[in-house]
Amino acid sequence: MNAVDATDRAATQEEVEAPSLLTIILDTNPHAWALLADSLPLSKAVANLLVFINAHLAINYANRVAVVVSHSERAEWLYPTPADATLEQAHSNGDGENGNRAGTGGAVQPPDDANKYRPFAQLEYAIMTNLQRLMCTTTPAAISSAPSTMLAGALTRALAYISKQSASTNPTTTATTHFNYSDPSSVAGGNSLNPSDDTTTTSRSNQRLTTRILIVSVSGDLAETYIELMNAIFACQRLSIPIDVLKLAGDPTFLQQAADTTNGIYLSLSNPLARAGMLQYLMFAFLPDAAARERLVMPGEGEGVDFRAACFCHKRVVDIGFVCSICLSIFCEPLADGTCLLCGSHLSMANYGQKPVVVARPKKKGKKKRVVDGGVETPGSGRETPAPG
Amino acid sequence: MASDQEFDDQSDEEESGVRDGRRRTMTSRPKDRGQARWEEAANRNWELQEGADGSIEGVLGGLEEASKRKRYYSWNWCGRLGLLLKDTTPLQRGIIRHTLLVFDISSAMNEKDLRPTRHLLTINYTIMFVREFFEQNPISQLGILGMREGLAIRVSDMSGNPNDHIAALKLLRATEPKGNPSLQNALDMARAALYHTPSHGTREVVVVLGALLSSDPGDIHDTIKVCVRDRIRVRIIGLAARMHICAEICRKTNGGDESYYSVAVDEVDYRQQLMSITTPPVLRATDTEAQKQNQAALLMMGFPSRIVEEKPTLCACHGNLTRGGYLCSRCKAKVCNLPATCPTCDLTLILSTHLARSYHHLFPLRNWVEVPWSRARQKGSTQCFGCLSSFPAVPAQYDGGNGGEHGKARARTKRAEGASESSRYECETCGSHFCIDCDVTCHEVLHNCPGCQSRGHVGGEEGAVVGG
Numbered sequence: 001m002n003a004v005d006a007t008d009r010a011a012t013q014e015e016v017e018a019p020s021l022l023t024i025i026l027d028t029n030p031h032a033w034a035l036l037a038d039s040l041p042l043s044k045a046v047a048n049l050l051v052f053i054n055a056h057l058a059i060n061y062a063n064r065v066a067v068v069v070s071h072s073e074r075a076e077w078l079y080p081t082p083a084d085a086t087l088e089q090a091h092s093n094g095d096g097e098n099g100n101r102a103g104t105g106g107a108v109q110p111p112d113d114a115n116k117y118r119p120f121a122q123l124e125y126a127i128m129t130n131l132q133r134l135m136c137t138t139t140p141a142a143i144s145s146a147p148s149t150m151l152a153g154a155l156t157r158a159l160a161y162i163s164k165q166s167a168s169t170n171p172t173t174t175a176t177t178h179f180n181y182s183d184p185s186s187v188a189g190g191n192s193l194n195p196s197d198d199t200t201t202t203s204r205s206n207q208r209l210t211t212r213i214l215i216v217s218v219s220g221d222l223a224e225t226y227i228e229l230m231n232a233i234f235a236c237q238r239l240s241i242p243i244d245v246l247k248l249a250g251d252p253t254f255l256q257q258a259a260d261t262t263n264g265i266y267l268s269l270s271n272p273l274a275r276a277g278m279l280q281y282l283m284f285a286f287l288p289d290a291a292a293r294e295r296l297v298m299p300g301e302g303e304g305v306d307f308r309a310a311c312f313c314h315k316r317v318v319d320i321g322f323v324c325s326i327c328l329s330i331f332c333e334p335l336a337d338g339t340c341l342l343c344g345s346h347l348s349m350a351n352y353g354q355k356p357v358v359v360a361r362p363k364k365k366g367k368k369k370r371v372v373d374g375g376v377e378t379p380g381s382g383r384e385t386p387a388p389g
Numbered sequence: 390m391a392s393d394q395e396f397d398d399q400s401d402e403e404e405s406g407v408r409d410g411r412r413r414t415m416t417s418r419p420k421d422r423g424q425a426r427w428e429e430a431a432n433r434n435w436e437l438q439e440g441a442d443g444s445i446e447g448v449l450g451g452l453e454e455a456s457k458r459k460r461y462y463s464w465n466w467c468g469r470l471g472l473l474l475k476d477t478t479p480l481q482r483g484i485i486r487h488t489l490l491v492f493d494i495s496s497a498m499n500e501k502d503l504r505p506t507r508h509l510l511t512i513n514y515t516i517m518f519v520r521e522f523f524e525q526n527p528i529s530q531l532g533i534l535g536m537r538e539g540l541a542i543r544v545s546d547m548s549g550n551p552n553d554h555i556a557a558l559k560l561l562r563a564t565e566p567k568g569n570p571s572l573q574n575a576l577d578m579a580r581a582a583l584y585h586t587p588s589h590g591t592r593e594v595v596v597v598l599g600a601l602l603s604s605d606p607g608d609i610h611d612t613i614k615v616c617v618r619d620r621i622r623v624r625i626i627g628l629a630a631r632m633h634i635c636a637e638i639c640r641k642t643n644g645g646d647e648s649y650y651s652v653a654v655d656e657v658d659y660r661q662q663l664m665s666i667t668t669p670p671v672l673r674a675t676d677t678e679a680q681k682q683n684q685a686a687l688l689m690m691g692f693p694s695r696i697v698e699e700k701p702t703l704c705a706c707h708g709n710l711t712r713g714g715y716l717c718s719r720c721k722a723k724v725c726n727l728p729a730t731c732p733t734c735d736l737t738l739i740l741s742t743h744l745a746r747s748y749h750h751l752f753p754l755r756n757w758v759e760v761p762w763s764r765a766r767q768k769g770s771t772q773c774f775g776c777l778s779s780f781p782a783v784p785a786q787y788d789g790g791n792g793g794e795h796g797k798a799r800a801r802t803k804r805a806e807g808a809s810e811s812s813r814y815e816c817e818t819c820g821s822h823f824c825i826d827c828d829v830t831c832h833e834v835l836h837n838c839p840g841c842q843s844r845g846h847v848g849g850e851e852g853a854v855v856g857g
Contacts, residue, residue: 150843153839156838160831164830231748234746257740307692307740311468318694335687
């Protein structure tokens with residue numbers, strides 16, 4: 001069939017780039033944005049973000065985008081518009097026929113503008129409308145009660161959406177490192193038994209939806225939702241979803257670790273001059289997708305990552321911590337009474353400064369006591385690893 | 390469904406054997422069940438009933454949803470045919486695990502009832518198991534033994550690096566299974582390997598037994614007694630049939646719990662059982678032995694940071710020239726990757742993310758319940774909260790909201806066990822509705838509920854515990 005008109009149609013399909021889904025999580029913590037109001041107000045940041053989204057959509061016609069906002073007491077979808085918002089929109093506009101569509105952002109109609117590329121116009125209108133609705137429905141009580149942001153919630157919602165989108169566009173599951181949760185035979189690390197199998201084969205890339213997450217963050221303290229945030233980060237690692245982080249303000253805390261664990265990019269804009277160039281940072285660092293990143297020198301590679309943990313009792317950053325073996329909580333110093341603060345279990349405290357085993361102990365009567373609790377106990381059991389005295 | 394066909398063949402033989410005019414009576418079955426257990430699990434396509442609108446689409450969707458949910462809910466038989474959902478009460482679990490995997494490399498593993506042969510399939514599954522094990526339990530250690538020709542052989546030593554084990558397993562593919570297995574020798578060698586492990590970790594042995602015998606040099610009951618004294622917990626997966634000695638070993642070492650011995654029915658079941666071992670075992674509070682010897686200890690661990698150097702330096706673990714790595718918090722020796730034990734001062738070095746990886750075992754996500762049509766109507770949910778995909782609309786017959794219609798309504802649309810009739814699943818804490826795919830994702834991969842996380846301070850999530 002191909003030989004009839006002397007064209008080779010099969011070759012063209014492999015040159016098409018893989019579609020990419022970019023999910024943006026925008027942190028709209030009102031307290032933090034208020035502090036940045038003189039150098040980078042929220043309106044300007046959103047405008048920069050819209051230009052960035054348009055650029056992402058323009059690169060490949062099949063690219064998609066999703067935007068979640070992480071507010072002080074809830075996490076909401078900005079794009080695609082959720083169904084409840086569509087209904088409210090329709091009622092407020094008096095537009096009856098759009099009200100019944102449980103759609104994904106299609107029912108919010110932008111005003112007609114002949115000079116604007118329609119997908120851009122639609123997206124911009126949806127995002128601005130939903131953001132305005134979010135701000136209008138925020139009560140002062142909500143802001144004062146929750147000083148931080150719901151980043152874990154936004155990340156979880158984004159991940160659920162991404163999983164669904166990936167599963168519906170990737171029917172093939174053989175020999176991929178993506179963990180397909182609905183396939184009973186898949187496992188972390190991929191089904192292929194050869195660990196050196198690199199599955200970024202170009203022949204498959206045109207069917208696969210590559211996904212990544214970009215977090216624009218301004219908040220610092222995320223300690224309350226530590227477990228949920230870590231669960232989400234490990235899920236991203238399992239699904240091979242890079243998390244890129246653009247930090248405008250606040251402590252790095254866990255986002256630097258998140259970017260490092262998932263092979264994402266971490267950029268911190270610490271002074272007002274850098275923040276003014278936010279669009280340039282977005283375009284140069286975060287626009288290339290996974291395939292392009294292999295061929296470019298990406299920023300943020302040359303720095304070390306701070307992995308030290310924070311202790312649970314004082315929130316101090318520790319180098320050497322004491323870990324409860326039951327609940328894995330970290331403490332900065334040996335506990336006074338031997339009871340774990342979190343799980344309440346009694347912990348046997350070893351002598352952390354004991355002499356190393358090579359030094360012969362003088363034989364004392366007290367040595368007999370150690371044999372009482374079980375004659376087959378190993379010589380070192382129940383005791384800590386020997387430390388240099 | 391190859392295994393179903395095998396069972397069908399057996400029943401045919403049985404019937405032809407009795408064919409002398411008598412119909413087969415029910416006396417060969419237990420009195421309280423009209424059907425055999427395998428018959429209930431068999432797929433009967435001819436019995437599907439149409440839904441109210443005349444199509445079987447709803448019923449087929451229900452079957453699919455039920456099978457998805459079944460995969461991650463563990464089947465827990467309690468005498469009668471019952472499905473208990475996965476235990477999601479927060480329990481104390483052994484997070485720091487020292488596990489020994491014991492293979493059967495006897496001549497019974499040459500059987501081809503699990504394709505390609507039992508031996509090769511076991512090795513393939515074990516490679517996946519090793520990866521998953523270290524992903525779920527990053528601070529644990531694993532070792533592998535084999536039983537061949539009446540001896541126990543060492544396949545790989547106890548270590549925390551998955552690549553060692555995978556390389557050793559690949560070499561094992563070339564070994565031909567031969568001889569008889571010996572449970573006693575394997576348990577003795579396992580006991581020796583676990584002798585030096587510290588008491589705050591768990592000591593587990595997992596045996597995969599394909600043969601129906603065990604040729605031991607001495608009395609295996611003595612070995613069992615010593616294992617109980619050493620607090621070793623043995624778990625056996627049988628591939629052929631149930632053996633009394635295996636049940637006894639598992640029962641005695643686990644304090645009377647019968648559920649640690651199971652026989653795999655087919656490849657899928659075998660794989661599921663092997664993968665379920667990656668979940669940390671439950672430490673029983675009623676175990677007086679464990680309470681007497683206080684297992685919990687406060688461990689000193691270092692949390693190094695990663696450094697990037699301009700000039701390459703030698704690493705302490707291999708002696709290679711590398712430009713980056715982690716510096717031990719106590720003695721500043723450089724190691725290549727974590728988790729590791731510092732070669733100089735023997736301090737356990739880990740990242741806080743390794744500990745965080747085990748948190749979802751300690752604080753599991755509660756199961757979501759199926760939503761009947763009446764509740765769907767009440768809540769008015771049209772989209773899945775997680776992925777924004779639309780739900781099937783509530784049929785008109787339920788719009789009346791009449792409570793008395795309940796019984797009739799149930800009889801009309803019967804979906805498969807375990808699937809929700811409205812395709813909605815609700816989280817009881819936050820009340821949001823989700824689709825089946827989000828249900829599976831959130832329980833298997835994410836371990837977070839999107840609804841609870843997105844509505845601040847409404848649900849009573851366990852996340853508040855950590856903040857203290």
